Amino acid sequence: MTRNDMEMRLLTDPFNLELRLELANLYVSEKLYREASAQYSIILSQNKAHAEALEGMRICQAQLEAESGSARPQIPVKSEESHVPGRLALVHDRDENDGRSNIVSLHQAAKKESVKFSDIVGMADLKDTLRLKVIEPFKNPGLFARFSKKRSDGILLYGPPGCGKTMFAKAIAHECDLEFISVDISDILSMYVGSSENNLARVFERARASTPCVLFFDELDALAISRSKVQSHHSRTLVNELLNQMDGVGKSNDDILILGATNMPWDIDAAAKRPGRFSRLIFVPPLDLAARRELFRLKLHVIPTEANVDLDQLAQGSEGFSGADIDGLIESAKERALLDMIRKSSERPISMADLLAAMDEVSPSCQDWMRVAENLVKFGGVGSGYKDLAKYLRGR
Secondary structure (H helix, E strand, C coil): CCHHHHHHHHHHCCCCHHHHHHHHHHHHHCCCHHHHHHHHHHHHHHCCCCHHHHHHHHHHHHHHHHHHCCCCCCCCCCCCCCCCCCCCCEEEEECCCCCCEEEECHHHCCEECCCCHHHCCCCHHHHHHHHHHHHHHHHCHHHHHHCCCCCCCCEEEECCCCCCHHHHHHHHHHHHCCEEEEECHHHHCCCCCCHHHHHHHHHHHHHHCCCCEEEEECCHHHCCECHHHCCCHHHHHHHHHHHHHHHCCCCCCCCEEEEEEECCHHHECHHHHCCCCCCEEEECCCCCHHHHHHHHHHHHHCCCECCCCCHHHHHHHCCCCCHHHHHHHHHHHHHHHHHHHHHHCCCCCECHHHHHHHHHHCCCCHHHHHHHHHHHHHHCCCCCCCHHHHHHHHHC
8 A cells, every 4th residue: 555545545544543553654664754753643642552653753753853953853743834644534424426435624623713802802701701710720720720620621602692602712722822623513413324423523533632722512502402302313322422522431531621602502411511521601691881882993993984973872772782783783884874875976974873773773683592591591490500691681
């Protein structure tokens, strides 16, 4: 089997350690020590005591030291800029007509995020909560260890749609300086029996090979729906696989920060929310007053707008609006202004009247979610895990 054949085969069978070892040894024989080192590193991430991989890594390091003249060479095992043959990939689906696999390469989704907390307007209380419960345990593990505070439990961000849960997840990864692996439901679900569970297992193996990292599941309710609410055996086994992977049975999830986001936390299986899994539920509320004002300022700053636009009035009148709602409001105001310009054949900036008229036309999308949440928290028997949501509702 040629080197190219091995590399192509590893794309569809990334956890074939024998084949990966054979490829690494071939790289050594061709004096491609950095490529070989990357392959040995992947093997050792799955089996730390693999004798041949340890010996191969020692040989590569010695050769690289000799080449660079450095006592401790920096081997870019996880570099996002260089291509590492045989990178871990997902086999997402299979075409029965030609027998080929549809490859979803996870290294494209694994990256350092550029979104910072400072890029997210307002929401100071939520940022403080995330710093205390999520970020600082990773950045300052010694302090938290002295107080016996664990950092391994998963974090579930929940709240109305359009309020920035995904953006906060990216910002957490940036603040912790961790690689960010985002998993879409389409990467997991498959029409073939057993493939979804296999895809999910590969996602976790990819994360274990990239530690420390953030593993982020968006729309988690579609993946971990309560088993009492479904009849499908396939859905039940998928939830079981998720729970087993989060427990790290036979493997370690140390240094993997598992984040989930959902609009429907009460639909998630109760077993997924126990300690050791998604035990920490953090409410991401609609934009607060300061956030809405700043968002209006930023959005209106880049378009022609009258100088007398009252940002405070806009912020106060848009309670319950998500960021997407504010975008829609401004787009509606633009349309009203443009229609007036066309009718009068004269150009003018967007006025406060345009914005207030648009505000009457746009309904805050968070209101319906809040009504459902309030009923469930008060009367639905969803448990006591939603204290921050209940506190927010009382404050309203």
